[in-house]
Amino acid sequence: MSFTTSEENYIKSIYHLQQETGLVNTNSLAAEMQTRPASVTDMLKKLKGKKLLQYEKYKGFKLNEAGKKAALDVVRKHRLWEFFLVEKLKFEWDKVHSIAEDLEHISSEELIQRLDNFLGNPAFDPHGDPIPDKHGKIQVIDQQSLSNIPLHKPAIVSSVSNQTVQMLEMLKHYHITLGTSITVLKRFEFDGSLEIKVLKQSNCIISEQVAKNVFVHDAQ
């Protein structure tokens, strides 16, 4: 089964939303995709017709197994290309998302398998997100948000869940990247911001909003 670029984009967005909320609704998908609810409804009919979606009118919707596999295929392509762009072409990690959005729709199976091998079958992309293997299998790691870890216990940045250019630029400013060691020194009651020590930098303060989107695992 093959899909148009537009179908793939919808499938991917539904996948991401249903990870959060279980059932997805029309308006939130429209917001996510920067399109109109009416356009979403049109596409839902198409995807239901292709048997990728559990969908009853007015009731919300989610991908079925076939839909999830299709989504994981796109996610796999996206993240492999992001890895390629950063590791081989030396792009900065905040510049690769939009290019990978285009590359992910190239449809050759063999291309992706060869790319995967060429890159050394990486398990995580440059933002720390897991790269599904060809069967859709994902390696999970034990991580939690920086906003939840105890004080004075060093942790290693493992992924970043908000990947807007704005967010990634901010992290660059703080010299925070994947693998960076961070210790939380103080949590301010007032607005939830954190004083942190980034390895070999002087102390600094990050907002709760930033902290929530930075995921870490235990040091060592």
Add this chain to the structure above:
Amino acid sequence: MSFTTSEENYIKSIYHLQQETGLVNTNSLAAEMQTRPASVTDMLKKLKGKKLLQYEKYKGFKLNEAGKKAALDVVRKHRLWEFFLVEKLKFEWDKVHSIAEDLEHISSEELIQRLDNFLGNPAFDPHGDPIPDKHGKIQVIDQQSLSNIPLHKPAIVSSVSNQTVQMLEMLKHYHITLGTSITVLKRFEFDGSLEIKVLKQSNCIISEQVAKNVFVHDAQ
């Protein structure tokens, strides 16, 4: 100025045809692109509107300077990706064309410049065709068709002008690839076929049709 995938495909095909014939006509472009003359006419209007084309109704057409630059941009992208697929992903050279047809429409300038550098700024693609630089400049080499070279004078394969899977499979069968040394031993009057010696192989015979599409330069 940016172009749709469809516009880029037309621009590229017009470029290739006008290299051969100067002026291009509707039917031959339709044949080249496997589409209908009416569709060609529709696109010609668009491309004329974008000031890429010299075109008067019923009179034939060709790319102007802006059109040629646009074509060379696409050709550059196509050939760089072909080089990547063969050199880095280890595809066989007869398998890369259709994948590069998709990749060539990815539009990031920076992506292509970085890819070019990553590949070592190659001047020729895996079929021996020159890769335009970012200004559209092409390195020309002194080559001629295998069907025109004198007998008993070894020559080196520099490019192949017919790049169908069928042709490239045939060359693979003969163990002919870029850089292969070939000596023409005899030319048969009957059908123009050639007896040749491919370096370290026993003699064999190739048709005139094959010979015409293999280009060589002097040995050493």
Add this chain to the structure above:
DNA sequence: TAATATTTTTAGATTTGTCTAAAATTAATT
């Protein structure tokens, strides 16, 4: 629970790129 607000879907239009069939133009031939 009736009225109001929100969400979702439908109906119909638009754009891009394609098509077929017919008309217009140009070329070839008797």
Add this chain to the structure above:
DNA sequence: AATTAATTTTAGACAAATCTAAAAATATTA
């Protein structure tokens, strides 16, 4: 030169993906 043939363009239709505006369904609240 007139007829025939070939080429090219126009006119109008269609599919995909989108949109706006209005209608339908569901949810909220007074």
